[in-house]
Amino acid sequence: RKEVEQDPGPFNVPEGATVAFNCTYSNSASQSFFWYRQDCRKEPKLLMSVYSSGNEDGRFTAQLNRASQYISLLIRDSKLSDSATYLCVAHNNAGNMLTFGGGTRLMVKP
């Protein structure tokens, strides 16, 4: 079983739609969590951190449920430019290492 699991998608949504991605992690020792965004044939870039209290950055909302070992990302009012692969990431303090999920592909259509 992978340490961080995501639905690979693709999620095909129209512009303006709300879409949610989920992710589960198996290592209960993971301390911090993040969402990264990766455009086609580009490097991953940090989108946002994920906190238990939930955090919002514009149209993006991330949530962590430690009891269920579950992470979510909600995108409201989807834009064409949101089309990308979204990577769920868990941080392990040992060695300052990140473990990546396989990614969820989002395609926003006009």
Place this chain on the structure above:
Amino acid sequence: DAGITQSPRHKVTETGTPVTLRCHQTENHRYMYWYRQDPGHGLRLIHYSYGVKDTDKGEVSDGYSVSRSKTEDFLLTLESATSSQTSVYFCAISESPRGYTFGSGTRLTVV
């Protein structure tokens, strides 16, 4: 953006030849990482470094070695390239969990 560059950007090599990929940073970050990315597997850690001459293995280290003789350079060597090592290789640097910055990647094809 953080100063991190990978070279070469693209490489085609023959099975059995040695290959070295270079990651260079100008940020003086302590941690450096090599990942490979393949369809169906996502990003997997090959090796990482937590200081000059301090390195350790990641999830998929077989067939790879690394060296870090200076803070700014982290080299990944494929001792004898195989077709299964055809992949996109990303280097990353970090000083904290929130500070991971990736290079632009190296596309390696082993024929």
